[in-house]
Amino acid sequence: MSQRALVNVLGEKVHYQEIPSSLFDAYFSTQQQEVVPACVVLPGSAQDVSQAIKVITQHECIFAVKSGGHAMFTGASNAPEGITIDLRNLNSLQISDDRKITAIGSGNRWLNVYDYLDPFNVTVVGGRDVDVGVGGFLLGGGISFISRRHGWGLDNVYNYELVLANGSISIIHRASNPDLYWALRGGGKNFGIVTRFDMFTHVDTEMWGGVNILLLDDMHDRLAILGIPRKFEWTTTALIGKTAEYINKLICKVGYCISVDDVASMLGEIALEAENDIFAHAWAVPIFFSSSQTYLISAEMNHGKGVEGAPGFGALHRAKKVYKTNRVARTADFAREITTLNTGGRCSYETATFKLDADLQKDIMHIYIEETEKIRHLKHLLSSIPMQIITKAEIAHFLKNGSNCLGLDPGDGPLLLLETAMLWTDPKDDATVLQTSKNILDRSIALAKERGLHHPFLYQNYAGKRQDVFGSYGEKNLARLRKIRDEYDPDHVFTRLSPGYFNV
């Protein structure tokens, strides 16, 4: 019934019955690719989106909206048995004559945006992976290579073109709609469908940096200290583990390794320096691969003035790497490189935030190792905990243009933004892997609470389905978000009928 109504107004832009499988390839996770919607709508304009929303509202249909499809859990941007509005054809790009603002259609991925802006020598606060979509990134937050200098993506939007629940199309600007403008800066999909983001541009500078891979030299001892030494048995897993341990030892002997403690203090050094040097950006990711039974550290260092090895990169810069791609290049080049390292599959992100503290980081590493060891036999498992820093200077940008709704104050920083990022292949392992992710976070949070080092903030773009993102913004902000939602979407179309992602 609703499909016929959609076809009546949007014709061939509606796909149902035989939906081309290529429409699902763009989802990053297998969980989202597996979803079977009743139909997929490919609007070509804000007017098309408006028509679709009117039909959805009239027929009370369940729906989801997709920009780049990088949200991971089932239904986040693909509606099981519902209507999926895929914005891929809203891909216009237009820089203003004075080159200060770029109008970006919300179906773009960052690759298109960076390629378009390159000849103008400007950039925007966009994704560090060029395949990520503009829509989810900007509505949830948006941490970029240049966020220390310019804030997160959501603090760099001048106007939003927004389709509201009643189908009206509005330009949301700070001066004309301060409430809605505030809510869209972190409030996700709860207020309407954004069809265009007008973003501030910034001069693009050459950066120094790249991907750095280091091995850990004290894993054997750590496991013994933690009371979980790997006992040798004649199993394939144990044989692979033993061989990998031997090779690891050889590489460490010639100085290509760091210790777990080095990783923890390295983040502290980076954080201290980053407060003074807004051009320095770095993060570290401890990763375990079950196929080789090894742990390693993948770290990214970038300096926005093209300076090799800023002082704050400390131990990370000094250590010998088994692999590194450090060079001077344009911002987009680094995002392209990261895309080649991020492979989809069955995957999940979850998150927690802490006050930055070297001892806590060490203990979180131990918790991560203990929990990962319990599932190290799983086939093609990648268990990792990306660790990033949110500096005071970075949070200070949140106050721009009337502030955003995330509920962070510069005085809260520097913060450790922790993520569990898991990748696996067998659907039978879904529950086990998600439980491991939960254990890592629950135990880390409990420890941090004991030490007064927990921060409630949950970053929407890294959060798992079970996490209360908007509750983490604080009672006052959540109440204000709900009041704004009630004013602009009194029937709660974007929460009630679009249940797949985080609701206010």
Ligand SMILES: Cc1cc2nc3c(=O)[nH]c(=O)nc-3n(C[C@H](O)[C@H](O)[C@H](O)COP(=O)(O)OP(=O)(O)OC[C@H]3O[C@@H](n4cnc5c(N)ncnc54)[C@H](O)[C@@H]3O)c2cc1C
């Ligand atoms: C490989 C990878 C790399 C990443 N790198 C970064 C990074 O560098 N920095 C960072 O901050 N985050 C990063 N993320 C997280 C990423 O920002 C979030 O997953 C984000 O939601 C992805 O946006 P999307 O448009 O691709 O996703 P989608 O799945 O299309 O959308 C996510 C949510 O936003 C809603 N939405 C999307 N567009 C609109 C719109 N126009 N109007 C209304 N609602 C909309 C969708 O309905 C859905 O609920 C990364 C994620 C992955 C998987």
